[in-house]
Amino acid sequence: xxxxxxxxxxxxxxxxxxxxxxxxxTTNPSLIAKEGRDLxxxxxxxxxxxxxxxxxEVNEGDLDSMEKEAIELSKLHKNxxxxxxxxxxxxxxxxxxxxxxxxxxxxxxxxVPQALLAFEAGATFVSPFMGxxxxxxxxxxxxxxxxxxxxxxxGYETEIIAASIRNTKHIEEAALAGADIATIPFGVxxxxxxxxxxxxxxxxxxxASKK
Ligand code: G3P
Numbered sequence: 391x392x393x394x395x396x397x398x399x400x401x402x403x404x405x406x407x408x409x410x411x412x413x414x415x416t417t418n419p420s421l422i423a424k425e426g427r428d429l430x431x432x433x434x435x436x437x438x439x440x441x442x443x444x445x446x447e448v449n450e451g452d453l454d455s456m457e458k459e460a461i462e463l464s465k466l467h468k469n470x471x472x473x474x475x476x477x478x479x480x481x482x483x484x485x486x487x488x489x490x491x492x493x494x495x496x497x498x499x500x501x502v503p504q505a506l507l508a509f510e511a512g513a514t515f516v517s518p519f520m521g522x523x524x525x526x527x528x529x530x531x532x533x534x535x536x537x538x539x540x541x542x543x544x545g546y547e548t549e550i551i552a553a554s555i556r557n558t559k560h561i562e563e564a565a566l567a568g569a570d571i572a573t574i575p576f577g578v579x580x581x582x583x584x585x586x587x588x589x590x591x592x593x594x595x596x597x598a599s600k601k
Contacts, residue, residue: 396421415442444469453483461490484508496511505518522554530552560572
């Protein structure tokens with residue numbers, strides 16, 4: 391399973407990129423707003439730090455206005471992926487962009503039928519939101535597993551990005567459910583390195599090496 395970072399914070403991306411495990415980055419309007427910066431400026435900076443797909447979301451609106459914004463964003467860099475909302479216009483836009491060879495990431499996916507529409511429209515990526523499904527007392531992991539199964543049965547090439555990852559358990563569940571990618575917030579990604587037995591083992595080795 392590939393690892394993307396789910397952030398628009400350039401300092402976090404800089405640090406995580408030194409770890410050698412990042413294959414891409416996803417942003418969304420909330421993450422951009424948190425930084426208080428211009429979308430294009432942030433995205434441009436991320437392209438110099440991450441050598442892989444970088445998702446930039448269009449503002450939800452009518453089809454033509456979203457297409458105009460998508461085309462402008464896609465011109466920023468070859469790695470730009472247009473994040474598109476899971477709406478009728480969003481799916482039409484996915485098809486239009488796919489016909490133009492522009493990569494897309496259909497976001498806010500919460501069901502198999504929604505994902506199927508995105509697969510059929512030629513989405514490059516779909517983003518089911520694990521944490522938000524768990525918030526509804528349902529299973530984000532079960533949804534990922536179902537999407538992976540449908541993808542496998544019909545041979546769709548769309549990659550499944552497990553999004554809304556809130557903890558390291560979600561990383562494990564996404565991997566076991568067959569997600570192609572997990573997009574992980576910086577704080578959760580840092581925690582994935584840790585285990586109390588690793589810390590303890592290191593302490594024991596350090597003390598032994600002094601003797
Ligand atoms: O990848 C989508 C993510 O940014 C949303 O996460 O925690 O707001 O559900 P969350």
